[in-house]
Amino acid sequence: MTYSDDVLGRARVGETPELKAYYERLAGHEAGALWTVANEIEPWYPQPKSVPTHWSYADLRPLVLESLDLVKADDAGRRVVMLVNPGRKDISAAVGMLYTGLQVMGPGESMTAHRHQAAALRFVVEGQGAWTVVDGQKLKVGPRDFAITPNWTWHEHGNESDDAPVIWQDGLDIPLVNAHDAGFYEVHPNHYQERGQVVNSSLLTYGAGELRPYGFADGWTKPYSPLFAYPWEQAYPALLNAARATDGSPYDGVILEYSNPLTGGSVMPTLGAHLQMLRPGEATQAHRHTGSVIYNVAKGSGHSVIAGRRFDWTEGDIFCVPSWAWHEHANASAGDDAVLFSFNDFPVMRSLAFWREEAYLDNDGHQPTN
Numbered sequence: 001m002t003y004s005d006d007v008l009g010r011a012r013v014g015e016t017p018e019l020k021a022y023y024e025r026l027a028g029h030e031a032g033a034l035w036t037v038a039n040e041i042e043p044w045y046p047q048p049k050s051v052p053t054h055w056s057y058a059d060l061r062p063l064v065l066e067s068l069d070l071v072k073a074d075d076a077g078r079r080v081v082m083l084v085n086p087g088r089k090d091i092s093a094a095v096g097m098l099y100t101g102l103q104v105m106g107p108g109e110s111m112t113a114h115r116h117q118a119a120a121l122r123f124v125v126e127g128q129g130a131w132t133v134v135d136g137q138k139l140k141v142g143p144r145d146f147a148i149t150p151n152w153t154w155h156e157h158g159n160e161s162d163d164a165p166v167i168w169q170d171g172l173d174i175p176l177v178n179a180h181d182a183g184f185y186e187v188h189p190n191h192y193q194e195r196g197q198v199v200n201s202s203l204l205t206y207g208a209g210e211l212r213p214y215g216f217a218d219g220w221t222k223p224y225s226p227l228f229a230y231p232w233e234q235a236y237p238a239l240l241n242a243a244r245a246t247d248g249s250p251y252d253g254v255i256l257e258y259s260n261p262l263t264g265g266s267v268m269p270t271l272g273a274h275l276q277m278l279r280p281g282e283a284t285q286a287h288r289h290t291g292s293v294i295y296n297v298a299k300g301s302g303h304s305v306i307a308g309r310r311f312d313w314t315e316g317d318i319f320c321v322p323s324w325a326w327h328e329h330a331n332a333s334a335g336d337d338a339v340l341f342s343f344n345d346f347p348v349m350r351s352l353a354f355w356r357e358e359a360y361l362d363n364d365g366h367q368p369t370n
């Protein structure tokens with residue numbers, strides 16, 4: 001369906017000199033006629049301003065590293081090269097209401113603590129020695145590890161390697177928070193948090209999957225996961241195991257959600273995250289749904305077709321799927337698996353009853369590419 005002048009129930013008022021004068025008089029009272037914008041503000045189906053976009057890690061990496069010499073981390077607040085959707089420069093979004101960027105920390109560098117209303121997550125792209133202190137808890141994270149910084153938790157980061165930088169991908173819901181005029185930001189009064197003695201304590205307490213603390217560490221009532229770090233060394237074998245037992249999803253291959261171990265729900269109220277494997281030679285079928293997704297290629301290479309455009313990707317690349325865009329993924333290799341990390345706003349879509357999903361039924365489930 002498209003906008004049409006002859007569909008009953010849709011605005012189809014022509015412009016006359018009388019109406020033009022009337023609109024001007026309304027505007028003089030901070031008012032307007034709904035029928036002049038109704039078709040635009042209530043489209044037949046989602047009309048995202050974001051466009052499918054691919055960011056090459058090979059292209060961006062030298063630019064990210066260049067920032068190490070150009071700005072001090074604490075002067076910049078955070079030393080991050082943000083990825084901006086060509087259609088959403090107005091709100092610094094990578095897609096939809098999601099923000100993302102590549103943060104770099106030099107050897108031995110550390111930053112002071114802050115907190116904000118936006119929820120954050122990290123996916124480590126390269127470098128050993130990254131650490132973050134979230135809510136007083138020190139986490140060490142390595143390549144392909146996933147970690148969360150729930151909203152309004154104090155956090156500070158650093159890199160304790162003495163010879164190599166760390167680059168990790170940040171994902172936040174900043175545009176969502178700002179769309180609701182709910183943004184707050186604070187720097188820590190003492191610059192640094194008091195730290196618990198045990199590193200990775202949430203992982204040690206809550207990281208055993210189906211085995212939960214019993215009779216201790218209970219009473220967790222916060223609306224986010226008590227587990228703050230999800231190591232690759234646990235996530236990747238979980239994918240391999242699932243691939244032995246299931247065919248996975250026709251649209252995503254073998255896909256697992258990083259979840260709150262106490263509820264089985266998303267890691268945070270506004271952001272969800274997945275890890276998915278495309279087996280050697282696998283090409284998924286196309287589907288579309290509300291909600292926006294940002295992918296990071298954790299392993300391997302392949303391509304995705306998004307709204308009819310083909311994007312080839314390889315390790316470290318980032319790409320996005322706007323809401324309601326048809327998308328399908330394919331592994332380029334006949335011998336190796338490809339793994340995609342992704343994060344999304346699905347928890348928002350679901351909690352607000354905005355979720356909708358459909359399969360692409362034509363052409364054996366594959367979009368024509370242009």
Ligand SMILES: [Fe+2]
Nearest residue numbers: 114116120155
């Ligand atoms: Fe932050």
Ligand SMILES: [Fe+2]
Nearest residue numbers: 251287289327
């Ligand atoms: Fe999807």
